[in-house]
Amino acid sequence: MISFADRIQTLGTENAFKLGDDIARCEQAGTKVIRLNLGEPDFDSAENINKVAIENIKNGNTHYTNPQGILPLRESIARQICQTRGVRVNPNQIVVTTGGKPSIAYTMMAYVNPGDEVIYPSPGFPIYESWVTFLGAVPVPLHLEEDKGFRFDAADLEKLISPKTKVFILNSPSNPTGGVLSRADLEGIARVVKGKANPNIRIYSDEIYEYILFDGHQHQSILSIPGMAGHTILASGHSKTYAMTGWRLGYSVLPTVEEAMVFRQMNINIISCTPPFIQEAGRAAIDNKENQKIVQAMVKQFENRRDMVVEGLNQIEGIHCNKPDGAFYVFPNISMVCEALGVLAAYEQLSDEKKQRTSPSTLFQMFALYHHGVATLDRRSFGSIGSEGKHYLRLSTATDMESLKEGIRRIEMASKDVEGFHIYINKGKYLF
Ligand SMILES: Cc1ncc(COP(=O)(O)O)c(C=O)c1O
Structure with missing residues (x-):
């Protein structure tokens, strides 16, 4: 046995x-x-992206690299965040990971003790609930209802926040419902966080579907709401936007460099680093305008x-x-x-x-x-x-x-x- x-x-x-x-x-x-x-x-991933990876492999860019992610990729991500969220971030606040998934685990391991409460959307990406229960934290599902278009408002959140809430997970656009939060929804959420939550709360904002929006909707991020950058771990990646699921490339933007260093340390302990030729291709995905x-x-x-x-x-x-x-x-x-x-x-x-x-x-x-x-x-x-x-x-x-x-x-x-x-x-x- x-x-x-x-x-x-x-x-x-x-x-x-x-x-x-x-x-x-x-x-x-x-x-x-x-x-x-x-x-x-x-x-399939675009030809211009594939080429960069192949060239890098041919040129021998196949070794261990900075566990935090190569600086040019982190600089590209920082520029993109600044353009899309209107928030300046230091590339040292960014950590590159093998897909969008690892940062869910890193967040739970870095901030949540057994007995702490974690609020997460339900229905939601299953890996959230998996990590909450795995670490002995208290799962607090925020139920998304069909008659509200699978969205929630500040009052729904307020009922669930307690002094023990350590992490609150947001995911817009959402898997599995496709629900999208508006700027007004996020402002309401921010008011509740400021008014009721423990000042140390972290919001894990999973924005991996940020570019997949219909009917002219614009993506809105909690990072852009005044006062929220100091609480927010923004997670995104290349899997969905650039059809790069099998490449395994994602990243998170941490509220401080100190926190990014903990995520870097998680990388060192678990994956060492994300392959450098994949990161170079990921940089091209962002920088080459053809991809838009x-x-x-x-x-x-x-x-x-x-x-x-x-x-x-x-x-x-x-x-x-x-x-x-x-x-x-x-x-x-x-x-x-x-x-x-x-x-x-x-x-x-x-x-x-x-x-x-x-x-x-x-x-x-x-x-x-x-x-x-x-x-x-x-x-x-x-x-x-x-x-x-x-x-x-x-x-x-x-x-x-x-x-x-x-x-x-x-x-x-x-x-x-x-x-x-x-x-x-x-x-x-x-x-x-
Ligand atoms: C909401 C959400 N977050 C994270 C991920 C993980 O993405 P990746 O494949 O880049 O690890 C997914 C993938 O389905 C997802 O739906």
Whole structure:
């Protein structure tokens, strides 16, 4: 028997990756699965960016480098932050990481003691809740409601802030809802933070979808709100904006150089550094103006797909889908489908042990995958604490139109397949 440390029990996961095994199983059985589960642009990184990396590798720029990130990249990021947020930052406040994800862990490890409270959006990126529970902190989910367009206001936040709140996580545009906070929302949040929070609070502002906005929306950042720069850890990266998910390049901007040194030390302990040729390519992504057009064209496609998908889903009986303002996800409400298909009743019949590990939207998600060949994600995959009684799916629209149309057709078939659902539930396989 393997003797793992106790803490490993509390580590969560990201089901978008975990579902890969189920998809592989379906495909081995002969089903071509439509994949609407993974959040990554279906575009490749731009040729001008690729070239820089290849040239750097050829020229031998393949060694260890500054653990904080190469200075020219940090200077480019600092310039971009100044242009987009109107805030001057010293490149020494910036730490480059392998993707946007590490800085979530670094923030939790650097600021949060066991018993401290962390407020985070739910539904939200699952890695937030994972790290909060892993470190023995107190999870305080800030529930985003559909009838408020999955946004929240200052009053919702005020109720949750206590003297023990150490970190508050913001994510706009949001994964999984596509909700976008306005300048007025952020000003309200800032008032509450100033008025009620512990003066040492840190706001982790995850802005990784900052360029993926629709209908002329402009990105708003809490960093730009007067008085907030001293509290804010701004996190972003290249994965979504420049379709560079597999490159693993991200960064955070810390309130002080002293705090950046702690993140640098985290890098030293865990990754040593981000590969230098990737950082050079990342600098080109920001500095080469050609990429602005490439990004705009990609965003336009995401917008067209959003329009088609939202319309298609709303035509399915029992599904209601809000129109997101940003990111590349939609988050339809499937409560009525769960009712009509007998999913809610089937869930109630499960043993307590099984109920703990699944949910009605999980059952629908797994049924849609195994019986109809369409991969989506359930509500529980975006923060399980307090998710009971909420029946949603997340679909990624970062795939081509034809696949999206076919995906919607399969979801519709699944939503009407009462007999198929009974067969699935009676078999009792793949319930979570
Ligand atoms: C909100 C959010 N933050 C962070 C990340 C992590 O991005 P990366 O792939 O750069 O680590 C993701 C990726 O899906 C995300 O959706």
